[in-house]
Amino acid sequence: MPPDSLAFTNGSAPADTILTVSQLNRAVGALLEGHFARIWVKGEISNFTQAASGHWYFTIKDDRAAVRAVMFRGRAQTVGFVPRVGEQFEFRAVVTLYEPRGDYQLQIDTLRRAGQGDLHEAFLRLKAKLESEGLFDPARKRPIPTMPKAVGVVTSLAAAALRDVLTSFARRAPHISVVVYPAPVQGADAPAALVQALETAYSRAEVDVILLVRGGGSLEDLWAFNDEALARTVVASPVPVICGVGHETDFSIADFVADLRAPTPTAAAELSCAPRQALLDQTFEFYRALSRHQQRLLERLSMRLDRAMSQLVSPRQRLNQQREGLQSLTARLHRAARRNTELEAARLNLLKTRLNAALPSVARRRQELDRLTQRLAAVGSRQFRRPRARLEAAEQTLQALSPKHILARGYALVRDQNGVLVKNALDLNAGDRLLLELAQGAADVEVLKTRSLL
Missing domain, CATH: 3.40.50.2300 (Response regulator)
Known part of the structure; x- marks a missing residue:
């Protein structure tokens, strides 16, 4: 196995393996980083150095031991202050090995003053309460x-x-x-x-x-x-x-x-x-917007004024225009009157002509009237002669049949009290009142006795 790929099993290497110092330090570093997760370490700062690169180098110690530590610039800038020698802190760190010297060290992520764990717990309790x-509650908060x-x-x-x-x-x-x-x-x-x-x-x-x-x-x-x-x-x-x-x-x-x-x-x-400048800029923007609006308004009003002035004429010119219009209307009225008069005159002449054509001749009509009168008289004489004779015969017959002539011969009409003619004496009773109608006058009589003539 090549030296650079050297691996350990169960924390040990084969007995016959020969390691270089670099390999050993690298292996020890891997063991340290693999065995220790991020941990918190409490101690006092000493030998503090802030390099030109911004990294912090210092030693963390207690009354029995010390360990080197480094905090790189990116992490150090988040602290907000520079630690002082002799101050107690709690460090969150990763255990690493500095291979060139074979020294193990702590690579610090963040730090806090000693005892801040208790303060943080108190902070969380009050925050929850x-x-x-x-x-x-955001709904409680007021706008700025x-x-x-x-x-x-x-x-x-x-x-x-x-x-x-x-x-x-x-x-x-x-x-x-x-x-x-x-x-x-x-x-x-x-x-x-x-x-x-x-x-x-x-x-x-x-x-x-x-x-x-x-x-x-x-x-x-x-x-x-x-x-x-x-x-x-x-x-x-x-x-x-x-x-x-x-x-x-x-x-x-x-x-x-x-x-x-x-x-x-x-x-x-x-x-x-x-910011004041922003308010000034906003005010100036409002001013420019107002100026633009006012300018547009003035332009629209100016255009309206121009149109109104173009339509505006002097009173003398307006009177002249109205006078010319009146003269034109008067001339049209006169022409219309003459035209109507001429039309009515022509119509009247036409009606006269038609009337004259329709009027009959008086002398001829009078002669015709005399002739018709004579014919009417002749016809009337012939037409009324026979009815008159018949009328006279009917009058004679009527006179002959009239009850008055009968009464004149000594007869009388007998009526009871109800005016009904009495035809049978046997229908009467003694004491009945009767009315006798004679040819000359009438008489009231009383029945003394009735009898039959047979």
Whole structure:
């Protein structure tokens, strides 16, 4: 088997295998890396060196032993601070072997100050408690005003975060007033002081948004912002609160309860307001849009004015136009009147001609009337002669048959009280009243006695 492909079984090599130093170190390195997963190691830093490449080289020791360690630049840049010799840390590392010297070492991924495991557990417990109460609910959080008149800053007067915030406002929004409510941001007394500073800001009611800021540091350095009383004070704020504590990778309880979390104090200042130049650019854009709209409006009105002026004439010209129109209408009326008169005259002449043609001759009609009258008289005389004779005969017959002539010969008509003619004397009774109608007059009689003439 070639030396470079040397392999071990059950942690040992064949007894007759001859190894080079490089092979041995490589095999030992493989064993170390295969046997140890990522582990946590606790110890004190000594012999710390920061190379020009950005890598950190140091020794981790306790009171009995020491081990070399390296933290490459990419990992070191995420720490946010430079460890100091003599400080206690907990390191998450991979066990490796530095082959050129045959020294084993720790390759560090991340580090935290000793005791931060307990702090992290306390952090998780408080986070779960406040989250269960709804203090992290996004629906509870208020929008950040885009154009505040004044911004409050709660931080230490000596903090670099305050300089960063003030520099950001001076550069981006010099028109906004900044009110600082000083309070320590680290140490045992920091949480109560931060609560007092926030309550002062609430009572003075002089700002539209509050920035709670601090620069980067370890979990211990940022622990003041994991205080429950501070979290509840932030929730009770009458104005929106932006929390910018530590670096982008740092999270605190104050970040979760704030209305907005900023990755850094500078970012908190930037998120609290729109930049002045952007507002000026927006205002100028609105001005240009308004100017364009006004220009288009003026152009449309100018066109309407031109059209109106083209249609506008002087009163004298309008009167002349109306006079000409009146004269034209008068001439048309006269022509129409003459035309109607001529038409009516022609029609009248036509009717006269037709009437004259239809009128009969009076003399001829009179002669015809006399002739017809004579014929009528002759016909009438012939037609009425025979009926008149018959009428006279009928009158004579009627006179002869009239009851009056019979009564004149001494007869009488006898009627009972109901006016019914009495024809049989036997139908009467003594005492009946009768009416006798004679040729001259009538008489009322009473029946004394009835008898038969046979």
